[in-house]
Amino acid sequence: xxxxxxxxxxxxxxxxxxxxxxxxxxxxxxxxxxxxxxxxxxxxxxxxxxxxxxxxxxxxxxxxxxxxxxxxxxxxxxxxxxxxxxxxxxxxxxxxxxxxxxxxxxxxxxxxxxxxxxxxxxxxxxxxxxxxxxxxxxxxxxxxxxxxxxxxxxxxxxxxxxxxxxxxxxxxxxxxxxxxxxxxxxxxxxxxxxxxxxxxxxxxxxxxxxxxxxxxxxxxxxxxxxxxxxxxxxxxxxxxxxxxxxxxxxxxxxxxxxxxxxxxxxxxxxxxxxxxxxxxxxxxxxxxxxxxxxxxxxxxxxxxxxxxxxxxxxxxxxxxxxxxxx
Amino acid sequence: xxxxxxxxxxxxxxxxxxxxxxxxxxxxxxxxxxxxxxxxxxxxxxxxxxxxxxxxxxxxxxxxxxxxxxxxxxxxxxxxxxxxxxxxxxxxxxxxxxxxxxxxxxxxxxxxxxxxxxxxxxxxxxxxxxxxxxxxxxxxxxxxxxxxxxxxxxxxxxxxxxxxxxxxxxxxxxxxxxxxxxxxxxxxxxxxxxxxxxxxxxxxxxxxxxxxxxxxxxxxxxxxxxxxxxxxxxxxxxxxxxxxxxxxxxxxxxxxxxxxxxxxxxxxxxxxxxxxxxxxxxxxxxxxxxxxxxxxxxxxxxxxxxxxxxxxxxxxxxxxxxxxxxxxxxxxxxxxxxxxxxxxxxxxxxxxxxxxxxxxxxxxxxxxxxxxxxxxxxxxxxxxxxxxxxxxxxxxxxxxxxxxxxxxxxxxxxxxxxxxxxxxxxxxxxxxxxxxxxxxxxxxxxxxxxxxxxxxxxxxxxxxxxxxxxxxxxxxxxxxxxxxxxxxxxxxxxxxxxxxxxxxxxxxxxxxxxxxxxxxxxxxxxxxxxxxxxxxxxxxxxxxxxxxxxxxxxxxxxxxxxxxxxxxxxxxxxxxxxxxxxxxxxxxxxxxxxxxxxxxx
Numbered sequence: 001x002x003x004x005x006x007x008x009x010x011x012x013x014x015x016x017x018x019x020x021x022x023x024x025x026x027x028x029x030x031x032x033x034x035x036x037x038x039x040x041x042x043x044x045x046x047x048x049x050x051x052x053x054x055x056x057x058x059x060x061x062x063x064x065x066x067x068x069x070x071x072x073x074x075x076x077x078x079x080x081x082x083x084x085x086x087x088x089x090x091x092x093x094x095x096x097x098x099x100x101x102x103x104x105x106x107x108x109x110x111x112x113x114x115x116x117x118x119x120x121x122x123x124x125x126x127x128x129x130x131x132x133x134x135x136x137x138x139x140x141x142x143x144x145x146x147x148x149x150x151x152x153x154x155x156x157x158x159x160x161x162x163x164x165x166x167x168x169x170x171x172x173x174x175x176x177x178x179x180x181x182x183x184x185x186x187x188x189x190x191x192x193x194x195x196x197x198x199x200x201x202x203x204x205x206x207x208x209x210x211x212x213x214x215x216x217x218x219x220x221x222x223x224x225x226x227x228x229x230x231x232x233x234x235x236x237x238x239x240x241x242x243x244x245x246x247x248x249x250x251x252x253x254x255x256x257x258x259x260x261x262x263x264x265x266x267x268x269x270x271x272x273x274x275x276x277x278x279x280x281x282x283x284x285x286x287x288x289x290x291x292x293x294x295x296x297x298x299x300x301x302x303x304x305x306x307x308x309x310x311x312x313x314x315x316x317x318x319x320x321x322x323x324x325x326x
Numbered sequence: 327x328x329x330x331x332x333x334x335x336x337x338x339x340x341x342x343x344x345x346x347x348x349x350x351x352x353x354x355x356x357x358x359x360x361x362x363x364x365x366x367x368x369x370x371x372x373x374x375x376x377x378x379x380x381x382x383x384x385x386x387x388x389x390x391x392x393x394x395x396x397x398x399x400x401x402x403x404x405x406x407x408x409x410x411x412x413x414x415x416x417x418x419x420x421x422x423x424x425x426x427x428x429x430x431x432x433x434x435x436x437x438x439x440x441x442x443x444x445x446x447x448x449x450x451x452x453x454x455x456x457x458x459x460x461x462x463x464x465x466x467x468x469x470x471x472x473x474x475x476x477x478x479x480x481x482x483x484x485x486x487x488x489x490x491x492x493x494x495x496x497x498x499x500x501x502x503x504x505x506x507x508x509x510x511x512x513x514x515x516x517x518x519x520x521x522x523x524x525x526x527x528x529x530x531x532x533x534x535x536x537x538x539x540x541x542x543x544x545x546x547x548x549x550x551x552x553x554x555x556x557x558x559x560x561x562x563x564x565x566x567x568x569x570x571x572x573x574x575x576x577x578x579x580x581x582x583x584x585x586x587x588x589x590x591x592x593x594x595x596x597x598x599x600x601x602x603x604x605x606x607x608x609x610x611x612x613x614x615x616x617x618x619x620x621x622x623x624x625x626x627x628x629x630x631x632x633x634x635x636x637x638x639x640x641x642x643x644x645x646x647x648x649x650x651x652x653x654x655x656x657x658x659x660x661x662x663x664x665x666x667x668x669x670x671x672x673x674x675x676x677x678x679x680x681x682x683x684x685x686x687x688x689x690x691x692x693x694x695x696x697x698x699x700x701x702x703x704x705x706x707x708x709x710x711x712x713x714x715x716x717x718x719x720x721x722x723x724x725x726x727x728x729x730x731x732x733x734x735x736x737x738x739x740x741x742x743x744x745x746x747x748x749x750x751x752x753x754x755x756x757x758x759x760x761x762x763x764x765x766x767x768x769x770x771x772x773x774x775x776x777x778x779x780x781x782x783x784x785x786x787x788x789x790x791x792x793x794x795x796x797x798x799x800x801x802x803x804x805x806x807x808x809x810x811x812x813x814x815x816x817x818x819x820x821x822x823x824x825x826x827x828x829x830x831x832x833x834x835x836x837x838x839x840x841x842x843x844x845x846x847x848x849x850x851x852x853x854x855x856x857x858x859x860x861x862x863x864x865x866x867x868x869x870x871x872x873x874x875x876x877x878x879x880x881x882x883x884x885x886x887x888x889x890x891x892x893x894x895x896x897x898x899x900x901x902x903x904x905x906x907x908x909x910x911x912x913x914x915x916x917x918x919x920x921x922x923x924x925x926x927x
Contacts, residue, residue, distance in 0.1 A: 035394035109400040215458035219397035226396050226450040233541055262451070299541045300462070301534060 030192050035209070037220040038187040039104065039269070039319065042180040048158040053175025055154070056168060061144050063090040063134035070127075070172065074102040079273035079326050080179065085281030089132045096132065096246040098281040101274050103321065104267055106177040108224035113246075113279045115227060115264035116253045120173035125165075138165035181270055181319030181326060189316070197316060204313025207306045212298050216265045222317060224267040230278075231261055233299030236292070240282060247280065272315040273326050286311050345601065352597055356590035363419045364580035368573055370413045375569045377402040377409070381442075385449060385560060389553070391457045396450050403443050410439075423582045428575050435568045442563045449556045456549040459542040460503050466542055467496045469535040476531070488524045492539070495521060499543050506554050514547050652894060667759055667788065674755045681749040685742050693734035700728055759788075773811040775925035778846050778856065779804045781814065785821035786844075789829065798829055798840045805847035810854060811923040816895040820903070823888045824858040824916050830881060831862025831914060848922055857917040865907035865914050873905050896920070 031038070056062065057070045073087035074080050080103035086094035097113050105111065111123035128134045128141060145151040146163040159167045186205070188196045197205070208214060217223040227250060230236050237243050245252070250259035263279055271277075276284050283289035290307055294300055302310070318326050381402035387393050422428040474482055474489050482489075495517035502510040518540055525536045703724060707714035714721035786793070786800060793800065825842065832840040843859040865873060872878050874893040889903075896903040901920035907913065 037395065037397065212458035212462060214394050215454040219395050219400075225400050226454065227447055228451050228454065232455055233545070258448075298458075299538055299545075301538070 032190050032192065032194070034190060035214050035218040036186070036190065036222055038190040039107075039180055039182045039184075039220060042178055042182065045174050045177060046158065048154070049171050049174040050178055052151075052154045052158050053171040053173070055151075056172050057175055059145075061148075062128055062136060062141060062168075064136040064140065065090050068134055070102070070124075073099045076102075076179075076321060079103065079270050080105075080321075081274045083275070085276050089130075090135045091132075093132070096244065097279045098276060100266060101270060102176055103179050103181045103319075103326070104221055104224075104269050105179070106173075107180075107221040108264065108267060109226070110264060113263050113266075114250050114253050116250075120176050121166075121169040124169045124172045138168075141165065141168060179321070181321050184269070184317050184319035186313070186316040187319065198312075200309050201312050201316050204306075204309035204311070204316075207302070207310050208313055211294070211300055211302060211306070211310070213293065213310070216297075217268050221267040222269055223265040226265050227259075227262045228265045228297075229260075229262045231296045234296045236296040237261060239296075240280070244280075249279075268314060269317050270319060270326050272318050286314060290314075348597060349594075349601070352590055352594040356587050356594050363416065364576050364583065367413060367416055367420065368576050370409050370416075371569050371572050371576070374406050374409050374413075375566055377406045378565050378569070381406075381446070382560075385446060385557070388450070388453055388457075389557060391461065394457075396454070399446055399450055403439070403446070406439065410435075420576070420579060421583060422575070422579050424575070424578075428579075431568065431571045431575055435565070435572065438563050438565050438568055442560060442565060445556050445560045445563070449553065449560065452549050452552045452556060455545060456503075456553050459545045459549070460500070462542055463496055463499060463539070463546070466535065466539040467492065470532065470539060473529075473532050473535060477529075485528065488528065491517065491520055491524060492536075495543060496539075499546050503546065503550055506550050511547060511551070514543065518543060518547070652898075671756050671759055674752045674759070678749055678752045678756075681745045681752065685745050685749070688738060688742050688745070692738055693731055694738075696727070696731050697735070700724055700731070773813055773923070775809050776812045776814055776817065777809055778807050778812075778854065781812075781817055782821060782844055782846060782856070785818055785825055788818075788822055789825045792826070792829055793842075796829055796833060796840060798832065798842055801841055801843040803843060803845040803847075805845075807846055807848050807854060808922075809925040810920075811925050812920060813899055816899055817920070820892045820895055820918055821856070821858070823892050824918075827888065827916070828858050828860035828862065828914075831860045831864075833862075835862060849919065850922075852922050854920050854922040855917060856920075857915055859913065859915045861913040864910045864912040865905060866910050870905065870907070874903070892918075 057074075060066045060069045060072070062069060068090050073082045075082065080101035082099040084094075085098060086096070087099045089095050100113065105123075106120060109115070111117045111120060112126075117123050117126065125138075128136050129138070142163050142165055145155070145168065152163060155163045155167060155171075158171065161167065185196050185201075189202075194202075208217075216226060216228050219225045230249065237247050248260055250262040251257070253259070271289075272286060275286065276282070277286070277289040278292070283292055287307065290310055294302055294307075320326065381399070384393075384398040384402065388396065388399060470492055471489065474485065477485065495514065498510060498514050498517055502514055521536060521540050525533065525540075528536065703714075703720065704711065707718075707721065715724060716722065782802075782804070825844075828842045832842075838861060841861050843857075845855070845857045845859070847855055849855040869878075869880070874889050878890070889905075893903045896918055899920050901918060904917050904919070906915045906917070
C-alpha cells in the first residue's frame, strides 16, 4: 500500500480525468460568478439613427472651424481614444485631460473624468460647445446640418422633427451605444471558456483580486461605476508636482472638499490599447500605470512577478470591434 | 312646405348630434380609464419603491462585503429614474385635488433621490476602500508575523510584546469595523502611535510591512466612520415614505376621480333612461304611424281597386264610344260617298235634263207641223189636185215647200237622234256611277284583290265633276304595283276624302294652276304608298299636330270628320296616314301607307 504507483494516479488516468473534466466543462461552459462581468450583447437600435450617428461621429462640421469630428480624438482604430497625451481642440491647443475611450462608454455610470454628466447626450452637448474642444454652438450646428440635403434627408428619416440639437445628440449617443467591444479573451473566460486564458493570465486575475484592484475596477466595465480619490494612500499630486485645475476632479463640480482629486474610476476594458494613462496622461505604459496604482491607491508592494501577471491579465481585456481585435 | 321640411330635418340632425355628444361626453367622463390610470401610476410608484428597497439591500450587501461588484448599486437608480420619467410623462392623465401638494411631494422625492444617489456614490467610494483594507488587514498582519517568524528565538522573545501589540491593533481594527465607537477609535489611535514607536525598535525588514499595516489601519480608522455616517444618512432618507405620500395622494385623487366618475355614471344612467323613454315613445309613435300607414294603404288599395274598376268601365265606355265613332265615321264616309255620288249623278242629270229639254223644244218647234198645213191644202183640192198643183199660185209652190220640209225634218230628226244618244249616254253614266257606288257599299272589312291604280281612277271619277268644275289638273304618277289584298271600301273612302280635300285646298288659288299629283308606288316589299299632293293653301305648323283629331277643320262648312275617319280607317287597315306641309301657301302632301299584301292569283 505504500508503493508509489498506488499512491498516485498513473499518467493515463490523469489525462483521462482531466479529459473528462475538460469535456464536461466544454459541455456546460457555465459562466463564472465573478465580480467582473462580461460585456452585454451590442444593443440593436434604430438602424437609421445608428447610421446617422456614425456619419455625425465623423462629421468635422460639428466643430466651429470644420476641423474636428468626434473621430478626430476618439480613433476607433486606436482603442476609441487618442494616442496623444492630450487631444488638440479646434484651435490646435491641447485640451486639459486625456481623452477617454468611446468604446463601452455607454456602460459607464457617468461621463467625463469628473463624472459631471449622467448621459452620453449631455457629454456630446458639452464637447460640441466646449471652447477648448469643438467650440461650436447648437444653433450653428443645426443650421449647418439642416443646410446639407443629405443630412436633412437622413434626419427626417430617423426623426419626426428633423434636424434639432437634441436629435443630433441622440443620434450620436445611439451610435455610441453600439460601440461595444465584446469577445475579449477575458470575457470568453468569464463566459465559461476557462481554457482561453494562460496560467499566468489567470494568476494575474487572481492577483488583481487579491491586491484589491477589484475594489474599484469591477462590474461589467471593470470600473466606470464609482468615484474614487486619486491618491488614497499617498498624495499623488504632491509627488507629481505641477498641479493644474483639472487635477481637482469632482471638486470642480461639487466644490466639496471631500471631492478634491476625486475622479470617475475609468474602465479597464481595452486598457492595453489606450495608452497613455490617467487623466493627466502621466503613465506612458501599462506597467507604469500599474505601479502608480499600487503606490498611491493600494498602498501595497507587489512582487515583480505579480505585476507582470497583472499586466498580462489586463491585456486579456482587449475586445473586438467589427469582428476584429482592437 | 319644402323649406320647413328641410329645416325640421336639420333640426332633427342637430338634436341627434347634441344627444350623441352628450352621450359621448358622459361616457368619456364616466369611463373607468381614470382609475386604471391611477392604478398604473401607483404600480409605477410601487415598482420604484421595490427598486429602492433593492438598492438598499445592494448597499447592505456591499457593506458586508458580500459582493464586490458595484454595478447593482448603479442599476436601480437608472431604473428608478426611467420609471420616474414614465410617471412624469403620465402627469397629463392625472387630475390632482391638491396640485400644490402633489408638486411638493414630487419635489421631495426628486430631492431625496438625488441626495440618496449622491450618498450611495460616496458610500461606494469609501466602502470600496474600507472593505479592501479590512480584507487586507490579516494578510498585512501575516506579513509582519512572517517577519517575526524569520527572527531567531531570542530576538523573537524580545519583540514578543510588539508582536502582541500589533495583533491587538489588528483585532481592535476588526472590532472597530463591527462596533464603531469613539473609545475604539481612541484605542486604535493609541495602538497606531505605539506601532510607530515600536517600528523604530524593529529591524529594517519590518519597516515596510508595518508601514503598510499602519496606513491601512489609519485608512480604516478614517473610512469606517465615514461609511457608517453615509449609511446612516442613506437610511435617514425617507424615500419610501415619500413614495407612500405619492401613493396616498394618488389614492385621494382617485377617490375624487371615482366620485366624479360615479356622478357621471349616475348622469349617464339618467340620461340613458331619458333616451330609453324617448326611444320607447318613438317606438310607440312609429308603431302608430305604421298602423296608420297600413290603414291608409288598405284604403288606398281599396280606392285603387275601385279606380281600376272605374278605369275599366271608362275604357269600355271609351271603346264603345270609339266603335260608335267608327260607325258614325263610316256612316259619315258613306254619306260623303253618297254625296259625291249624288252630286255626280246630279251633274249628269243636269245634262240629261238639258238634252230632254232640247228634244222637247225641238219637238215643239218641229217642221213637221208645216207638213200638216201642206196636207190641209192638198185635202182642199181633192179633185183638182193636178190643176191646183199646176195652176194655182199656192199649189205651184207646194212641191217645193214639201221638198224643203223633207230636208228640214231630216235635219231635225238627226239632231234629236243625236240629243237622245247624248241622253242615253248620260243615263249610262248615272248607271255607271251608281253601280260603282253599289260595288263599294256594304262596308265589309273583307279584303279583296285590288288594282290600286284602278282604285285611284274610281276615286277620281267620283270627284270628276267637281274637279272639272274647279279646273283642277290631275297629274298621275302611277308606278307599277302588283294587285294587292285591301279593304276597297276604306281605301276608296280615304282617297275620295283626300282628293276632295285637295280640291278644296286649292279653291281659293288664282295665281297658279290648280294641280293634284297622285302617286302610287311600292315603298318596299311590305309597304304600299299612295300620296295626294296639292298646291293649295298648305297647313300651318301649329295645325299639323291636330289635323287628324276629331272635330278639327278649317272649312266653314266642314265638320272635322274627314281626315279623322281617314286616319282611323288607315289604322284599321294596319296602315297609317301622314300629313306634310312646308307651311301656309306651300301646298300639302298626304301620304297613306298600307301593308303590301300581294293578291294570290
